[in-house]
Amino acid sequence: MLSETQKQQIEARGISVDTFQAQLENFKTGFPFLTIEAAATPAKGIKVLSADEQAKYISVAEGYKGNVCKFVPASGAATRMFKDLFEAADALKAGEKLKEGSPAAKFVENITSFPFFDAKAILNLTLYDKAWNYGAMPKGLIQFHKYENENRTPFEEHLVEGALYAKDANGDVRMVVTVSVEHQKGFEELYAQVKEKYEKRFGCKYHVTFTNQSPATDIVAVDMENNPFTKDDGSLLFRPGGHGALLANLNDIDADVLVIKNIDNVVKESLLDETIRWKKILVGKATELQEKVFGYLKQLDEKGADAPLAEIKAFMEDEFCVAVPEMPEAELVAVLKTKLDRPVRVCGMVKNEGEPGGGPYVIKNEDGTTSLQILEAAQIDKKNPQAVNAMQDATHFNPVDLVCAVKNYKGEKYDLLKHTDPKTGFISEKSFQGRPLKAQELPGLWNGAMSDWNTQFVETPLITFNPVKTVLDLLREQHCNR
Incomplete structure (x- = not known):
């Protein structure tokens, strides 16, 4: 039984009793492994674009009239x-x-x-x-790059990137950055210091919003018997819900297209051309796919079973690896509508030069259809031979390079919270002050939190992936002038 103090603690976080009980139930039941059909590869599941296709999608992106916003997760400490x-x-x-x-x-x-x-x-x-x-300090505020007359933080490099691919016809650049409460002031002060400098240089007007991960997305920890973990003072121990908690922040953004990239994946400006080029390619691909989806949805609405069902079905399988089993026409119309009427995301995938593990896979869904999903290594059943073989066959990994089209064909914003798979969370063993505990994370932002999206994977070059995981990474040529 919870004490009154513990109940007040839960309420103060904005967590409902039902949500709290569901968190405890997840610890008891665990999360099931997904059914993996195969690794997504260039043979099936990953698009490898020709030079002509790349040029086409750059042109589409440069002519796009919608509202593009960068979304940068930046709350982690260094x-x-x-x-x-x-x-x-x-x-x-x-x-x-x-x-x-x-x-x-x-x-x-x-x-x-x-x-x-x-x-x-x-x-x-x-x-x-x-x-x-x-x-x-958070990575976003650490000086990463040395220039002749200045040094730049990753936050500043994202401002530069935004000006080069996310500037609209009015010169506006929109960016939402998730930061921790304790470091928000530092980000705001840096932004105030450099905003005018970069606006003058790139001929733009920045609109940067800083948001925090809501405490309502925190998850209670439990002991090894799955009872709520209590600290010495009798209070409950809550832990952040992981990057999947940022779905609420993402859902609050009013934009047509969201571009997601981690704070530490930046390069010096002199090496930025390929990054900008490929970002435009992904934006162009996502917006073109969205237009095709809109066209098919209108046909299904207006014509029903007289719409080109075989063509739509083939489109879903070719573009999103959504294979729909045979069924009566009336039922097929409803299924195609449901599958089409979802957010669209195009995810860059980089060739895997390291150990196999998390990355892009083709999954068999409970309804008998298939879909493309980004899995973490922990979501793969190492005791299942088919899953292990798929992991060994993986050719690419996920660099977190996403372009998301989040409005429907009527111009209404999707409620992204309705397009997740709550059964794809994570449970791990941790400790607090020497005591063992179990911790739970929400479905990852680009994993289960986007499970019910139409997904396409596109091969992108390694030059677009330059994260700084250790301080010595700053000595690599992408970050250093040596």
């Missing part, structure tokens, strides 16, 4: 980025020396190459409160 340096700092305090060739040693050797170097100190200045405190 703690993992500096993990090796934290460990080295602890070792130095204990009287040890830096190991030759270690990440920390490379950091020290190349300190002058980093844009945040100011010649005063190295590890302590980088990590702790008495100086930059980079170890506790």
Whole structure:
């Protein structure tokens, strides 16, 4: 039984009793594995565009009159980025020396190459409160790139990107950035400092909104017996629901097209051409697909069974890998309407040069149809030979490069919260103050949170994927002038 204090704690977060009970039930029942038909590959599931097709979609994007908005998840702290340096700092305090060739040693050797170097100190200045405190800062506010007369943060590089592919006919650039409450002021201050500079340079007007992950999307932790985890003071322990919680933020945006890309996936401006080019290709592909979907929906509405059902069925299978089983015409009309009348997303996929795992797959749905889904490795049943074979056959991975068309053919915005699969969450084992616990995450933003979308995968080049996962990634040519 919950105490009155615990009930008040749940209510204060904006979590309903039903939602709380559903969270507990998920821990008890777990989440089922999806039925994988095959990995999505260029043979089936991933489009490889010719040079002519690429040029065509760039032209479509450049002529698009709708409202485009960038969506940038940027709330994560940079703690993992500096993990090796934290460990080295602890070792130095204990009287040890830096190991030759270690990440920390490379950091020290190349300190002058980093844009945040100011010649005063190295590890302590980088990590702790008495100086930059980079170890506790969000990646979006850390200086990534050094230019002749300035240094830039990832947030600034996203402003530059937006001006180059998301500027409308009036010169407006819209961007929504999700940030943590504690760091929102820092983002707002940086934006105020640089806004005019980039507006003058690119001839645009920025409209940037900062949003926070709602506490109503947090999920209670449980102990190893699936009982609510209580802290020493008797209060419940809640944890963030993961990036799937950002679906609510995404749903609040009034735009025709949303472009999603992580905060740390940026390059220096001199290397930006291919990124901009491919972003336009994805926008053009998504908007053209949406127009075709609109046309077919109108025909189904107006003609019913007299609409070109075989053509529509073939379109769904060729473009979205949505294979619809044989059924009577009247039933087929209803199914095609339901399958067409959904948000559309086009996702860039990069060739896999590492270990197989999470990425693009063809899935068998409960209703007998198939669809394209982005799965994390944890969603793949390692005890199922077919699933393991599909994982081994995977040729591409998900770089988080999405273009989403989120309005229906009547110009109304889809309620994205109605197009998710709540049974695709994650459960993992963690600890709190030395005590083991189970943590749950909502269906991932580009995973189960977009399960009920019409999805197309397009091969994009590796040059478009340049994340900074560790501080030493800033020494790569995409980020450094060395």
